[in-house]
Amino acid sequence: MRKMTRRVVSLCCCIAMAASVTACGGGTKTEQTQQDTTAGKQGEKTDAEKTGGPSVEDGEITVMVPPWAEPSQELLNSFTADTGIKVTMNIVGWDDIRNKVSIAAVGKKAPADVIEVDWSWVGEFGAADWFEPINLTEDEKADMPTVSSFQYGDNIIALPYANDFRLGYFNQEHFKKIGMDQAPENWDDMIKACKKIKADGICEYPLSFTLSATEAATTSLIWMTMSRYGDFFNSDFSVNKDNVIASLTSIDKIVKEDKLIDPASQNMKDVEVYEKITTGAASFMVGPTYFIGRINNPEYSSVVGQLSPLLIPGNGTTKTATFALPEGIGISKYSENKGAALKFVQWYTSPDIQVQLYKDQGSIPTRTEALQELIDDGIMVDGQVMVDQSQYIVSPFPGGIPSWYAEMSNTIYNSVNQMVTGSLTPEQAYEKISAKVNELNQ
Amino acid sequence: MKRKLTPYIMLAPGTILMLVLVFYPILRTFLYSLQRMKLTEPGNTKFIGLQNYIMIFKDPDFWYALSNSAVILVSVVLFTAVVGMLIALLLNVDTKIKGVLMAVAIIPWSLPPIVNGVMWRWIFHPSYGLMNRVLINLYVISEPVQWLSERWSVILIVALVVAWRCIPFCSIVILSAMQSIPTQVYESACIDGSNNFQTFKRITLPLLMPSLGIVLTSTSITAINVFDEIVSLSGYGDVSKTLMLQAYLKTFSFLDYGLGSAMTYIIMVVAGVLGLIYIRNVYKEVDYI
Numbered sequence: 001m002r003k004m005t006r007r008v009v010s011l012c013c014c015i016a017m018a019a020s021v022t023a024c025g026g027g028t029k030t031e032q033t034q035q036d037t038t039a040g041k042q043g044e045k046t047d048a049e050k051t052g053g054p055s056v057e058d059g060e061i062t063v064m065v066p067p068w069a070e071p072s073q074e075l076l077n078s079f080t081a082d083t084g085i086k087v088t089m090n091i092v093g094w095d096d097i098r099n100k101v102s103i104a105a106v107g108k109k110a111p112a113d114v115i116e117v118d119w120s121w122v123g124e125f126g127a128a129d130w131f132e133p134i135n136l137t138e139d140e141k142a143d144m145p146t147v148s149s150f151q152y153g154d155n156i157i158a159l160p161y162a163n164d165f166r167l168g169y170f171n172q173e174h175f176k177k178i179g180m181d182q183a184p185e186n187w188d189d190m191i192k193a194c195k196k197i198k199a200d201g202i203c204e205y206p207l208s209f210t211l212s213a214t215e216a217a218t219t220s221l222i223w224m225t226m227s228r229y230g231d232f233f234n235s236d237f238s239v240n241k242d243n244v245i246a247s248l249t250s251i252d253k254i255v256k257e258d259k260l261i262d263p264a265s266q267n268m269k270d271v272e273v274y275e276k277i278t279t280g281a282a283s284f285m286v287g288p289t290y291f292i293g294r295i296n297n298p299e300y301s302s303v304v305g306q307l308s309p310l311l312i313p314g315n316g317t318t319k320t321a322t323f324a325l326p327e328g329i330g331i332s333k334y335s336e337n338k339g340a341a342l343k344f345v346q347w348y349t350s351p352d353i354q355v356q357l358y359k360d361q362g363s364i365p366t367r368t369e370a371l372q373e374l375i376d377d378g379i380m381v382d383g384q385v386m387v388d389q390s391q392y393i394v395s396p397f398p399g400g401i402p403s404w405y406a407e408m409s410n411t412i413y414n415s416v417n418q419m420v421t422g423s424l425t426p427e428q429a430y431e432k433i434s435a436k437v438n439e440l441n442q
Numbered sequence: 443m444k445r446k447l448t449p450y451i452m453l454a455p456g457t458i459l460m461l462v463l464v465f466y467p468i469l470r471t472f473l474y475s476l477q478r479m480k481l482t483e484p485g486n487t488k489f490i491g492l493q494n495y496i497m498i499f500k501d502p503d504f505w506y507a508l509s510n511s512a513v514i515l516v517s518v519v520l521f522t523a524v525v526g527m528l529i530a531l532l533l534n535v536d537t538k539i540k541g542v543l544m545a546v547a548i549i550p551w552s553l554p555p556i557v558n559g560v561m562w563r564w565i566f567h568p569s570y571g572l573m574n575r576v577l578i579n580l581y582v583i584s585e586p587v588q589w590l591s592e593r594w595s596v597i598l599i600v601a602l603v604v605a606w607r608c609i610p611f612c613s614i615v616i617l618s619a620m621q622s623i624p625t626q627v628y629e630s631a632c633i634d635g636s637n638n639f640q641t642f643k644r645i646t647l648p649l650l651m652p653s654l655g656i657v658l659t660s661t662s663i664t665a666i667n668v669f670d671e672i673v674s675l676s677g678y679g680d681v682s683k684t685l686m687l688q689a690y691l692k693t694f695s696f697l698d699y700g701l702g703s704a705m706t707y708i709i710m711v712v713a714g715v716l717g718l719i720y721i722r723n724v725y726k727e728v729d730y731i
Contacts, residue, residue: 099694102481106699124697127482213679264568267590267676272569403482407696414680421591421681 060086061340064112065329066094069161071348072360079347085340094118101332105130110332113341117158117330119149120215120405125330126152127403132331132338134159134345143367144349145393146326152400158330159349160366161357165324166223166286167389168310169295171303174202174283183284185320187228187250187313190284194260197283205262207254208276208285211420216270217413219325221247222396223286226321227312232396237441239434248419248426255420266420277307286312288325292382293362309385311392324393326366404440411436468710474703481697494704503680504705507688510597511666514684515716517601518608518665519658525605526612526657533613534620544614551610559674562603566590566675590675596682603671608664612657619653620646659720666713685709 076087090112092100097116104111105128117125125131133155141147146165150158170183174197184190194206210216221244225232228250229243254260262281265273276282278294278301294300295307311320329348331341347353354365355373358380365371368387375383395401402408415429424432478490498504533544550558565572566589574586590596623646631641669686676682678691689709693702 102694102697106481124482128484128697213677213681262569263588264586266588267568269677404696410678410691410695417591417679417681421588 059084059337059340060088061113061335061337061344062088062090063114063329063344064090064092064097064100065114065116066097067091068361068363069116069327069329070361071353071357075353075356075360079344083340083343083347085343087344101125101130102128105334108334110334110336113332113335113337114329114344115332117150117328119160119325119327119401120409122150122152122157123401123403123405126155126157126400130333131157132333132335132341133157134331134342143351143369145368145390146324146366148395149324149326149401150328150330158328159345160324160326160328161349161354161363162327163324163364163366163371163390164288164290164326165390165393166219166312166322167289167292167386168284168286168312169277169291169307170284170310171203171277171280171282171306172308173303173306174206177202183308183310183313185311185313186316188316190313191254191258191260194283195258198258198260203281203283205260205276205281206283207260208273208282208287209251209254209261209265210268210270210273211251211255211261211265211417212267212269212273213413213417214270215409215413216273217416218409219323220286221251221412221416223312223322224251226323226394226396227318228315230318233398233437235398237398237402237437239430239437241430241434244433245426245430248416248429251416252419252426266417278303280306289364289386290362292364292380292386296381309382311385311389320389320392321394322389322392323396402440408433408437408440471703471706474699475707477700479698479700479703481699490700494700495708497701498704498708503683503688504685506680507683507685510593510682511684511686513594513597514601514604514668515662515665517598518605518668519661521601521605522608522612522661523654523658526609527616529609529613530616530620533617547613548610550606551608553607555607555668555670556674558603558607559671562599562606562671563590563675566599591681593681596676600668600672600675600682601665603675604665604668607671608661612661615653615657616650619650623649655720659717662716662720663713666709666716685712 070089070091076089080086094116098118098121100111101115102124115131117131134157136144136147136156136159144160146160146163147156150156150160168183172181172183175181175183175193178193178196178200180193184193197203197206210220222232225240225243225247229246231240231243234240255263262268262276274285274287274291277285277287278291280303292309295309296304298304301307312322314320329345331338331345335341349366351365351367351370351373354363354367354370357363358365358370358374364386365374368390371380371383371387371390374380375387380386412433415424415432418424419426419429475494476489476491477487478493479487529547533540533547537543553561563571566574568574568586568588568590571586571589573589574583577583578586589599627645627649628641631645636644667686668684669690672682672684672687678687678695683691685705686709689702689705692698692705696702
């Protein structure tokens with residue numbers, strides 16, 4: 001009897017263990033935080049239901065975004081109250097989102113209904129056809145210039161919610177000390193000014209520039225080429241030899257001969273390099289638009305009142321140039337709640353919500369209407385420079401962002417890094433980049 | 443009949459779990475490695491046999507990554523074995539603070555690898571790292587050294603960081619093996635006139651071989667699989683690329699599941715061969731009599 005009891009107990013334990021492991025493997029996929037919003041009181045019809053809004057089956061969605069894109073609970077509640085759609089937020093690290101999307105897509109599953117889409121992923125996601133096309137009117141497209149970054153072929157696969165492009169920032173005090181009230185408008189004069197700043201002992205490394213083997217080195221090479229020399233790519237997607245070699249050579253010279261860039265930048269993350277200007281350790285940088293809210297914020301800057309934004313210098317012929325690096329949200333092709341997901345995407349990128357998101361978390365609006373409202377109301381200081389720079393946004397990629405962007409970027413930033421550490425000459429770096437692009441483009 | 447079935451029923455859940463969570467993914471990965479499978483070209487997936495493996499072996503980047511991995515492996519194993527042994531010998535001495543010393547010795551092992559990497563990155567940071575500060579203050583160098591920009595310096599730093607993490611496990615295993623050696627063996631050796639070095643060489647070391655085999659196998663696998671520390675220290679740059687980093691980039695950055703799976707299989711085979719070598723040549727049954 002005892003033996004029998006022991007056997008039964010052992011068997012039950014084994015089954016319980018197997019069942020618990022199976023249970024742990026299933027269930028909803030939620031990450032760091034989960035928020036569930038419900039509309040109104042139970043039993044009461046929502047406005048959406050009264051006006052024939054989304055059906056019960058379409059009334060619940062999951063949204064996967066990085067931490068900085070999470071809207072406040074009040075905003076989510078207002079969305080649910082207006083539409084009757086429940087929203088569950090999956091907050092995931094930016095670096096992990098792309099992996100989750102790709103892995104889920106292999107199994108034809110959606111990790112969430114609405115998902116973050118970075119500009120650099122558009123080529124891959126578009127080629128893999130993982131996102132639902134979104135229709136916009138011409139007026140809407142005109143109000144959101146950066147939406148072109150999320151176009152793959154004829155389809156818009158995401159709407160931008162956070163505007164980012166490159167903008168110049170300079171330390172007025174450093175330039176005043178060398179007799180300049182305004183920063184130069186072209187690169188040759190800017191380099192001369194930085195040399196004088198260094199020579200006069202005002203700042204040891206006046207130019208802040210990312211040289212590490214990270215994505216920022218790729219975008220830095222691209223905007224430097226565009227603003228100083230011209231197109232990075234030819235119309236057939238080959239690399240423009242004259243412009244890119246000139247750009248690489250100038251960077252190499254600035255690092256090794258002029259010594260205007262801190263050698264430590266060879267191994268520093270982009271954020272660490274950008275923050276040099278807010279600590280007074282740099283006189284000029286080209287950086288993200290969100291620094292507009294930081295350069296004179298005592299929480300982030302130790303040189304409050306000294307920094308100002310400006311247009312990226314040109315080359316005398318070209319006034320300035322920049323390209324957009326926005327973030328967007330799109331609807332998974334495998335979502336079972338596409339209608340509700342579309343409502344959320346449209347709501348999240350609407351002008352009113354963009355204004356509110358800027359006030360809540362500093363997210364720069366992608367709609368010109370929202371941007372202008374913040375500037376006119378005096379909420380966004382120095383915002384006019386940003387609006388002016390946005391007029392010169394050009395995509396460096398003929399025909400849109402390629403599906404092999406990640407592989408190309410890896411070669412570009414490694415080539416730049418190896419060039420500044422002395423392993424490659426500018427010509428060799430160009431050859432490596434060009435060969436890779438041609439290989440991928442075949 | 444019931445008696446014959448019962449053990450199989452008991453083994454069933456564990457077996458099923460192993461099959462589903464271990465063997466099936468291994469088999470599936472192998473099948474992916476035989477295909478051209480780029481997620482950005484879903485309509486272009488096709489069977490290509492061993493082409494992925496051939497492409498990998500022809501790629502200079504693979505041999506570069508392999509050489510980096512080999513240097514890290516040798517450095518980590520040597521450093522871990524030697525320092526681990528020394529620490530085990532120290533901990534084997536009976537002192538009042540033995541417990542405290544043991545707790546301190548375990549700290550590196552308890553840190554997650556990514557925390558480990560971030561901590562050492564601050565030590566070797568090119569601008570305001572502790573190492574540069576100390577050396578500048580001691581007038582050894584006049585300008586900060588770019589520790590993480592040059593290939594061999596970053597590889598050796600990675601090896602140091604990984605070894606630092608592995609040493610506690612190594613020393614604990616060796617210590618427990620030391621403590622299980624009967625004292626009578628040492629007494630006999632002492633009576634026969636053996637000095638400390640001879641005792642260590644002829645008695646302690648041979649009797650520690652089984653534990654050393656376990657430690658070497660574990661450390662080698664850790665060294666081959668190093669990922670978190672490299673990414674924390676120097677990112678995804680080519681300079682410090684290892685096999686694991688290469689496999690990760692191919693699979694999750696470039697979305698080439700075919701090539702990435704092939705690379706993963708190569709890593710698995712390398713780790714398996716190393717393990718086999720250790721088990722056959724280092725691990726032996728010991729008889730204290």
